[in-house]
Structures are given as structure tokens and as C-alpha cells.
Amino acid sequence: MALIPEAEVATVFRRLADAMPGRTLDAKGPKGQPDAFRSCISCMLSAQSLDRNTAAAARALFALAATPEAMLRRDDAAIADAIRPCGLYNMKTRNIRAFCAALLDRHSGTVPDTRAGLMALPGIGRKCADIVLSFTFGRAVIAVDTHVHRVCNRIGLTDAKTADRTAAELEERAPDWAMQDGHFWLIQFGKRICRARSPLCERCPVVNHCLWYEASRAH
Template sequence: MPRPMTRAKIAEFYARLSAEMPEPKTELNFHSPYTLLVAVALSAQATDVGVNKATGPLFKVADTPEAMVALGEVGLAGYIKTIGLWRNKAKNVIALSQMLIDEYNGEVPDDRNELQKLPGVGRKTADVVCNEVFGQPTIAVDTHIFRVSNRTGLAIGKTADQVADRLLTVTPEEYRRGAHHWLILHGRYLCKARTPECWRCVVADLCGYSPKKLAPGAAIPAKPVAKKKTA
């Protein structure tokens, strides 16, 4: 386990990621708070690419709670069967859509606690919606962010909630709005689970992960030979 990063290193860590990606955003396709909520709910244990392929046709016929409820579980299932856990997700999406109609006048609430009352909506989903569409400085922790935070020493924790709470504590205020996106994209494309691509990482020197991975085909540096003591 790496040592926790110092505050100075954390500030530099985010500064470099923000310079690489000045305007980060989710890779899920959406055009309203409701369509983002549905897309994120469908994205658990699935790729954004896979979700986008399903929601493209889906949102053409059902992009409001009322239209989704009218479509029903069976109708919705026809659009999302390519996504993992689709049966349970179809049930939750219809249920949360009905609850939005019954209790929120068909509108997506901008409060994390209210969002978490919806069927199938946990802290991660609520934080993504609050951050992306309501501009709140929340940090949603998925598998990528959990890995990056622990591997680098940015925010060490045994659970996603522990990491999320730690990130909110250590992330400088000016970077909290974009932190979720920088970390998830960094984990998705560079700090990968099996083989992190340290050789092209802009924050490798700040990261506590060791030993750093070399570029494919790169020679392993020779260990220095200890000099013999002379009499």
C-alpha cells in the first residue's frame, strides 16, 4: 500500500490532469437530467459504450419518466438486453420513473439524499447526476476511481464511500468540480487494472505505485553494482 500523497503533491496531481483535460465530461450520452439518471443507473457493471448503444434508440422513444412508464418493463427490456443485469435494471428504471412522477412532479431532484431514495440509485449514481447536470462538487467513486485513488496514494480507503469521503477532504476546492471526470478517465485509459501505462502518465512521478510499468519492449534498468570495500 503506498503512502498517502502530501497536499502539495495532490495539488500538483490535479493541476497536471486538468492541464491535460481542461473541460472533462462524462462519456455517457444524455440530453437532460432524467436521461443522465437513467444512463448512469444502467451503467453499473457495464461500459459507457455499451450503455450508449442501448440508450441511443431507447431515448428516441422514452426520454421522460412518463414515456418510460408507458413503455413498461417488457418494452424497456427490449432496448437494454445487451447490458449486464438488465432485468433488475429495467425494474428499477421503471420504478424510479414512477416515483419521480408521483413524488417529484416528474423532475429529477438536485439533492443527493433525495436521489438516493429512488429505486436502484446509490451514492455513486446520485453523485454523478449532482456533478454533471447540477454543477455540484461531488466525486462519484466507481471501480476506476477506487483503484486510482488507492494505487496512487491520493485517497486510501477500503470502501467506495471511504474513498469518496477522503477525496472530498483532500481535493483542493478548485478541482472538486472536475475531479470525478479526471480520475475516472485516467483510470479507464491509463491507470488500468492489469497493466497501468506508467510510461505515458503525466503524474507518474507523484504516484506511490511501485514498481512503475515500463513501455512494452523497454529494457529493465540494470541494478547498480555495489562497490567492494577496499582494505
Template structure:
């Protein structure tokens, strides 16, 4: 995919969704951080159901620490891997209080030093909470980047670096949200909805699901 095609791809995704955002529900950077940690190998819908119960009771590091690990588990036990996630969240709450005065840091290294927070989670928080031009690559974005030819790469880090290199500056801030939503609802792993894809003619995937009686060229 060349530069003109990449710019057109993003322009169409922007036209379809001018103000994209995460589907995780949050009102503060801390709530977002907790929600993203909970979202690993879980759906946003499932996380939102759990945080709808948790956040009205405890939505600060101090309040969650007051619940304790066992108390926190009761609120998130519907989410996969909840014992590990509870332990990580308690740990990151302690670290936020001890190292950052209870506030979520805006620096990548500081975020990645928190329990349960890796590069992808840090990228989501930096981009969504603080508006930083980062692109968090999850399974959906990895698939879309490789399948379409937008930014092929063999590893998540390679795709992230390629996306940051080839995405026009005007689109970088929202690229993460456009690509993840496209992968979640259109460019799905098993049954991609090519018939309603706004970028199908730009996509380089050789196994598109197209109706031979209709044209998709723009």
C-alpha cells in the first residue's frame, strides 16, 4: 500500500467515524487505566459491566486499596483472569500512591513500571487519556495492518513501529481507535464483512468476500 492509498484509507475511516474513542467507559485517567488492565483477554462489554459496579464504589487508588484484593475480586470476578488482574490492580494502586501521589503518570516508562501494565496498555492510556500520538497494537489492529497491507509486520512491535512511520500525522492521534473498531466490526478474523467495508478497494487481502455482481471500486 502506497502513501496515497494509506491517506485515503484513513480519510475514509475518519469520514465514517469523525470522533472515534474507546468503547471502555471511564471518566478519569485512573479509571481508564484500570479498565484497560481488566480488558486483557476480555471484551469491553464485559469490562464495562464490571466497572459499572466497581467505579461508583471505588474509583481512586486509595478507595481500591481500601477494598483490598479480596474485596476487589468480588467486583471483577465476571472477567477472565480476575485473580491475577486483582493482584495487579492492587499493586499498581500502591505504586501510584507511593511514586506518583496517586496520579496516573504521563510518561511511558513510568506507566510500564506499574504492575500489570505493558506497552500496549501504556499506549492506550497515553493516547486516550492524554492525547499522545501513540498507536496501541492489539490483535484487531495487528490483523488489519497485515491483512490490508497498511503496515505489515511479523510482531506487534514491528506493526506498531511501521504504523507510526507510515500513518500521516493528521491521522496518528485517532488511528488506534479507527483501526481497532474496523477490526472489531468489519475486518473480523473469521468472517470479514468485506461487502460493507469502506476501504475494500484499497485492501490487499487476497481472500475478500465480495459479491461478483457488484463493483466496489471508488
């Protein structure tokens, strides 16, 4: 897949903005968490986990401990048992403990509000960092999940093999005005219309700009 022309990128975002609800009043931090610490932990729990399982794991974990200090007072078995619903609980337990220790050691327990600062902490990758920056700190960044990654590379907004590379390309190509709410438009579009299987091209507001659709018609 290639890239759509630079001149068409803003048009695609305008059409998505017109067609999708965007950021809603009830949009909260990752998985509805009230602060940056719990947002980071919840993002870590969400890896390869269904939303409902992540939510169950987060509720159980934060009932045990809701600060890095309290988390480190719990042993591995207690943390792992709490987060069992989200899977990979042994690895995630190690990441949580390493994250909490580093957060206290390097930042006195305060979550940094920069991408570089977040990604320097154990267990925090580009996706998680951008989600926390967008939802918790209100920064104008497009966080890339599986839906956003699929949609952007299917249309031709980006041409990237990984979600991290998609995020980097969006930062370069998306207009500044689209960065604040672009995540919402893209993820809503990916769930409602540009689905992984059987995309609803007949209802697509950007079908005339989509390289995937153009290629499919040629075959």
C-alpha cells in the first residue's frame, strides 16, 4: 500500500470529523481511570485483553492499591491474583512493580507528562504514552490502537507495519487541527464502518480517497 497525496489528508480528516461524533462528554482517561498513575497501569493491563476483562482486573487491583507506594507493599501473588482476568498476569505483575519502583525513584511518584518521560518508564510503550497524554493530560496527540492502525494504513493516511510507526507518520502528516480529536474520529470510523472484516464501503465518507477500495475495484 502507498500513501494518499498530502493534499488529500486534510480532506479525509474533515470528512471523518463531519461523519463521526468525536470526543464525547463522557470520554475519560484510559478505561475511565481518574488519574495519571491509574491510567498508566490500566493501559498496561489492557495489552492483549478484552475491555471487560481489563476493567475487571483494574477494579480488583485498585481496590488493593491505588498508589505506587501501596502497590509495592503488595506481594506478587496478590497483584497477579487481582489482575488474572486480563491475562498475562505474571508478566504484567512484573511490569507493574517495575513501573511503580521507577516512578518513585525517578519522579517521586508523579507521572511525567511528556512522551519521552512516559516511555522511559518500564511497561510504557508509544501507544500507552499517547493515550495517557491525550486523555489524562489533554495533549493534542493521536493515540494509535488496532483500529486506528488498520484504518490509517487501509486508507493510505499512513504506510506503516507497526502501530508505533503509524503514530509517528500521523504526527508528520495529520493537520494540527486534527490532532486533538483525530483518535476519536479514527477509532469510531474503524468500529462502525471501516471494520476489519467486511468494511461498509458503501457507507464510507472517505471512499473516494481510499487506496484499499481503489485497489479492490481494480481486481
